Amino acid sequence: MNLFEFFRGNYLVGAPLAGITNYPFRKIVRKYHSGLIFTEMVSVEGLKRGNKKSVKLIDIHPDERNVGIQLFGGEPESYIGAVKFLNDNYSPFCIDINIGCPVKKVLKSKAGAYLLTDLKRLESIVKTAVKNSRFPVSVKTRVGWDDKNHVYKEVLKICEGEGVSFITIHGRTKSQMYGCKVGYNSIAEMKSLARVPVIGNGDVVDLESFELMKRTGVDGIMIGRGMMKSPWIFDAITKGFDPVGYLSGNEIVGLLDEFLQEWKLFRNSERYLEAFKKFVVWFSKGYRNSAEFRNRIYSELDESELMKEYRYFYTK
Numbered sequence: 001m002n003l004f005e006f007f008r009g010n011y012l013v014g015a016p017l018a019g020i021t022n023y024p025f026r027k028i029v030r031k032y033h034s035g036l037i038f039t040e041m042v043s044v045e046g047l048k049r050g051n052k053k054s055v056k057l058i059d060i061h062p063d064e065r066n067v068g069i070q071l072f073g074g075e076p077e078s079y080i081g082a083v084k085f086l087n088d089n090y091s092p093f094c095i096d097i098n099i100g101c102p103v104k105k106v107l108k109s110k111a112g113a114y115l116l117t118d119l120k121r122l123e124s125i126v127k128t129a130v131k132n133s134r135f136p137v138s139v140k141t142r143v144g145w146d147d148k149n150h151v152y153k154e155v156l157k158i159c160e161g162e163g164v165s166f167i168t169i170h171g172r173t174k175s176q177m178y179g180c181k182v183g184y185n186s187i188a189e190m191k192s193l194a195r196v197p198v199i200g201n202g203d204v205v206d207l208e209s210f211e212l213m214k215r216t217g218v219d220g221i222m223i224g225r226g227m228m229k230s231p232w233i234f235d236a237i238t239k240g241f242d243p244v245g246y247l248s249g250n251e252i253v254g255l256l257d258e259f260l261q262e263w264k265l266f267r268n269s270e271r272y273l274e275a276f277k278k279f280v281v282w283f284s285k286g287y288r289n290s291a292e293f294r295n296r297i298y299s300e301l302d303e304s305e306l307m308k309e310y311r312y313f314y315t316k
């Protein structure tokens with residue numbers, strides 16, 4: 001497959017989001033987006049043993065297309081077993097390696113953004129994944145560890161040298177976490193140097209931020225938190241609209257009703273309501289009186305009260 005061509009026709013990409021981009025959420029997103037979307041990051045240590053919890057995070061249905069599986073882990077050898085497990089059990093669009101996660105537990109295992117400080121290890125991981133995978137391998141990285149250590153050009157060189165198929169860059173350092181402005185210049189520079197497709201990531205939430213990212217010249221644009229709040233953002237932006245106000249209140253209610261049932265199944269009806277409330281609140285961001293709505297949602301509500309509450313909020 002020519003990936004430049006693929007991204008020309010599928011310019012927007014759904015980001016990996018831990019705890020979020022699992023099957024129920026992807027099913028909702030799929031109503032508005034047929035292009036690439038990623039699973040949340042899955043540990044190579046769990047996956048190489050076929051660990052149940054890790055496998056559940058993937059949960060790709062046979063008719064689901066264009067899903068990338070994201071892996072994290074710091075031990076190159078562990079990628080052999082993990083990739084083999086994927087080779088034997090799935091047909092993803094690609095296998096992605098996480099080189100940007102700033103969470104302490106992940107850094108401690110020499111994975112995620114830690115790899116920005118140990119390029120030899122990164123090289124070895126990428127080499128092992130590419131050598132063993134029957135699918136394209138991609139990476140998702142940040143600009144560097146901190147402002148004094150921008151390593152994205154080195155990361156690009158290593159990844160291209162090892163046969164990575166495309167690269168996503170979140171335009172921030174690890175130290176910047178999710179704060180401050182996204183660095184468009186680093187993204188544009190990576191694009192100008194790369195031979196493989198480059199996907200730009202960071203702060204795309206509406207048409208204005210989409211246009212800013214587009215100016216970097218990237219081959220595709222990845223959306224994370226914007227998708228969390230508005231799974232319909234893909235459709236809205238493609239058709240030239242901002243996501244807030246794009247769907248009618250009734251449409252959002254229908255979406256939440258459907259999502260609730262899927263979510264409940266996914267959680268085996270266990271402690272599903274608290275986590276679901278987060279989605280209800282995120283979807284309301286940007287709508288009038290959403291702060292007040294949030295307080296009501298997070299108060300003691302059972303399932304039917306919750307449904308009544310969001311029905312009222314969106315359709316009153």
Ligand SMILES: Cc1cc2nc3c(=O)[nH]c(=O)nc-3n(C[C@H](O)[C@H](O)[C@H](O)COP(=O)(O)O)c2cc1C
Pocket residue numbers: 015016017018019020039040041070098099100101140170201202203204222223224225226
């Ligand atoms: C709740 C949450 C979970 C995330 N989980 C992952 C993950 O599993 N893997 C990953 O590479 N990035 C993860 N990220 C980072 C996003 O994929 C993305 O790079 C970042 O949010 C910036 O893009 P955005 O401004 O469009 O959200 C996560 C971000 C958030 C907010």
